[in-house]
Amino acid sequence: MISVITGASAGIGAAAAAxxxxxxxxxxxxxxxxxxxxEIAGGLSGPxxxxxxxxxxxxxxxxxxxxxxxxxxxxxxxxxxxAGVWSRTRQITSDGHxxxxxxxxxxxxxxxxxxxxxxxxxxTTSSRAARTGKLDVDDLSRARRRWNAxxxxxxxxxxxxxxTVALAARGTAATCFHPGVIRTGFAxxxxxxxxxxxxxxxxxxxxxxxxxxxxxxxxxxxxxxAGRYFDGETPAERLxxxxxxxxxxxxxxxxxxxxxxx
Ligand SMILES: NC(=O)c1ccc[n+]([C@@H]2O[C@H](COP(=O)([O-])OP(=O)(O)OC[C@H]3O[C@@H](n4cnc5c(N)ncnc54)[C@H](OP(=O)(O)O)[C@@H]3O)[C@@H](O)[C@H]2O)c1
Numbered sequence: 001m002i003s004v005i006t007g008a009s010a011g012i013g014a015a016a017a018a019x020x021x022x023x024x025x026x027x028x029x030x031x032x033x034x035x036x037x038x039e040i041a042g043g044l045s046g047p048x049x050x051x052x053x054x055x056x057x058x059x060x061x062x063x064x065x066x067x068x069x070x071x072x073x074x075x076x077x078x079x080x081x082x083a084g085v086w087s088r089t090r091q092i093t094s095d096g097h098x099x100x101x102x103x104x105x106x107x108x109x110x111x112x113x114x115x116x117x118x119x120x121x122x123x124t125t126s127s128r129a130a131r132t133g134k135l136d137v138d139d140l141s142r143a144r145r146r147w148n149a150x151x152x153x154x155x156x157x158x159x160x161x162x163x164t165v166a167l168a169a170r171g172t173a174a175t176c177f178h179p180g181v182i183r184t185g186f187a188x189x190x191x192x193x194x195x196x197x198x199x200x201x202x203x204x205x206x207x208x209x210x211x212x213x214x215x216x217x218x219x220x221x222x223x224x225x226a227g228r229y230f231d232g233e234t235p236a237e238r239l240x241x242x243x244x245x246x247x248x249x250x251x252x253x254x255x256x257x258x259x260x261x262x
Pocket of ligand 1: 006057082084103127178179183184
């Protein structure tokens with residue numbers, strides 16, 4: 001079984017690579033830092049891991065990654081869309097999108113869409129921040145609305161949940177999850193994250209965050225509950241409509257398709 005994990009160079013992705021490898025998956029580690037990816041691949045306990053370099057800040061790079069994956073593997077058992085970033089300042093990529101929306105939503109959309117029928121299941125690392133998302137499908141980069149780092153991040157994680165809904169509507173076994181508050185290199189200059197990390201016992205180790213990813217990648221719940229957002233290993237109840245509304249999910253699909261296929 002081939003499992004492709006993005007953001008595998010650190011944190012939750014690296015821990016998920018170790019766990020899926022232990023379970024016998026042939027893991028393809030995707031990230032920006034080839035040296036770190038190779039180090040992690042070298043430490044896997046299962047089948048030999050492979051490494052592919054890709055910077056999600058470039059949609060051209062994502063297209064190249066998708067072609068490489070399609071050339072190498074006839075079928076991909078699991079695509080784990082895990083790479084993610086938080087940025088204190090509003091940065092615009094060379095593609096003209098706000099950085100977080102590109103790395104956290106547009107790039108995984110483009111990758112998943114390009115691999116289409118070759119993937120058996122998709123697992124996306126969302127976040128509890130999705131509950132606060134107020135995305136506007138016509139203004140994903142918040143060019144016309146107030147920009148704030150956590151608000152934009154929330155929009156992108158809301159987009160992960162809605163993308164999962166839209167994928168499931170198209171027959172893909174897609175789920176997403178909140179990993180918990182995890183001690184990783186995520187958002188190192190965010191005050192909130194520093195407070196979480198400074199609270200004894202609050203932030204959990206990367207292996208904890210990787211557990212739901214490995215669960216949804218291997219357990220039948222990852223198929224049975226297609227379209228759902230999980231809190232850890234449990235399908236979440238009472239989510240806001242902003243994360244579950246099928247019409248909004250379709251409108252987001254169309255605007256994302258337009259943004260990634262100019
Ligand atoms: N930690 C938490 O408490 C927490 C809570 C909820 C959700 N999450 C989500 O969990 C996921 C994994 O984050 P983490 O906590 O494991 O943080 P992390 O240690 O910072 O890992 C993030 C991963 O994403 C990759 N990435 C960042 N920007 C990228 C880009 N432009 N192109 C390609 N890859 C890029 C990083 O690669 P580099 O090593 O090259 O930077 C790294 O491998 C993210 O989606 C995050 O939003 C985390």
